[in-house]
């Protein structure tokens with residue numbers, strides 16, 4: 446009986462640690478692997494594949510500036526994930542949602558509501574928020 450209590454407590458601690466919002470550096474690593482080809486190392490939209498893409502890859506350091514100084518979390522998550530597909534039929538940007546299904550989720554505050562979000566998506570969000578110019 447005592448053993449079970451101990452194991453249970455450890456599981457709760459592990460779950461708490463895993464469910465914290467990841468930091469920008471975790472997102473930076475994912476960005477380097479999946480996004481710099483188009484958005485560029487500095488995220489300003491000048492990656493090696495950007496040439497000839499129409500529309501051109503966005504400058505991701507200006508997302509908040511383009512939105513009146515407020516970082517639009519819901520919209521940004523949906524662009525990366527690909528839920529906004531229906532409204533962007535000719536999008537040049539690939540959808541990353543499919544490769545994130547099955548990942549552990551972390552709660553991310555979106556429009557005041559804690560929303561379970563795949564960990565790598567949450568990390569990318571933290572990174573993008575950290576580079577707003």
Ligand code: HEC
Nearest residue numbers: 479480483500501502503508521524525536537538539569
């Ligand atoms: C194949 C090239 C390509 C890759 C790879 C790519 N993007 Fe994009 N991205 C684009 C293009 C082109 C746009 C602008 C037009 C559009 O929405 O399709 C864009 C737009 C965006 C926007 C919207 C910006 C705004 O102001 O609304 C975000 C956010 C974004 N990308 C994030 C990412 C992230 C994060 C990754 C990596 C997980 C990524 N992109 C990978 C091409 C790409």
